[in-house]
Amino acid sequence: MTAQDLPRMPLPPARPRKADPLISLVVPCYAESEAIDAFIPAVDAALPQARIEFVFVNDGSRDDTLVKLLALSRGDPRVVVADLSRNFGKEIAMTAGLDLATGDVVVPMDADLQDPPELIAQFLERWREGYDVVHGVRADRSKDGRIKRATAQWFYRFFNRLASTEIPENVGDFRLMDRSVVDAVTQLPERSRFMKGLFAWVGFSSTGVEYARPERCAGTTKFGFWKLWNFALDGIVSFSTMPLRVWTYLGTLVALFSLVYGGYVIARTLIFGRDVPGYASLMVTVLFLGGIQLISLGIIGEYVSRLFVETKQRPLYLCQGVYRKGRDVSKRARAV
Missing domain, CATH: 1.10.287 (Helix Hairpins)
Structure with missing residues (x-):
């Protein structure tokens, strides 16, 4: 499926868009120590004039990911670090990042740079045209294994036949969302969170931009076959009876x-x-x-x-701290 094949919702009446919006990048991190060093320089090179807020969520990493993130926070006032109390999973970590993001637009993306920062400029162009959601559409999945490509295709088709909420094929979490969309998503309280489905469920006008997904800049994937199977099962059960x-x-x-x-x-x-x-x-x-x-x-x-x-009714996640400029600014820290 190409970007032209994606269902495009009709544009609402034109609303003023900021010429220089604050862009919040929500980056879940689990054992991404090797990738963190390259992430911010790559984003700054792709968007040299943009106002950016980096929201990193440490999802219970056992390596020195948190140490590196806190060092970045002390040296760069744009960096916000949420340290979750344990590993809650990528979907919950992304939710925590959306809760903390303050930007006019929000872009969830991976720390390994498989979501190319250069594409964000094209996202912004579509956003200024009036679209509230701009998807990154994987036009080329040749670098994925044959089995992974086939199972991904089967999942999208099977899900869209069963569920009343259709999700676009070959679209991951990498997308730009207007602040109104983020506010809508953060109102959804369910504990079993399939974020692709939640992003689709809230609606709003959307379009897609094609891109070729590059190799990881560092590290290894944390999603094996079993995790992907459980992820698919969560999605189907969450959105279809x-x-x-x-x-x-x-x-x-x-x-x-x-x-x-x-x-x-x-x-x-x-x-x-x-x-x-x-x-x-x-x-x-x-x-x-x-x-x-x-x-x-x-x-x-x-x-x-x-x-x-x-x-x-347990909380979705627990934070050990939220750090700005290297200091814990969470409610827990103020209470102490």
């Missing part, structure tokens, strides 16, 4: 088939005077229905488990 409905239809079909087959067995017995022996077929039927029941219970369990998490 179709997996629950399927078992209603399947149960109805099985029940109808059972009635028809039961009638056939009764008729055959009445006509021929004996039932049909069939231990093997009986075992196959029992095992098949048992498997169906276990699968359906598992899917119901996925939804019930999310209800269980939501009813606890």
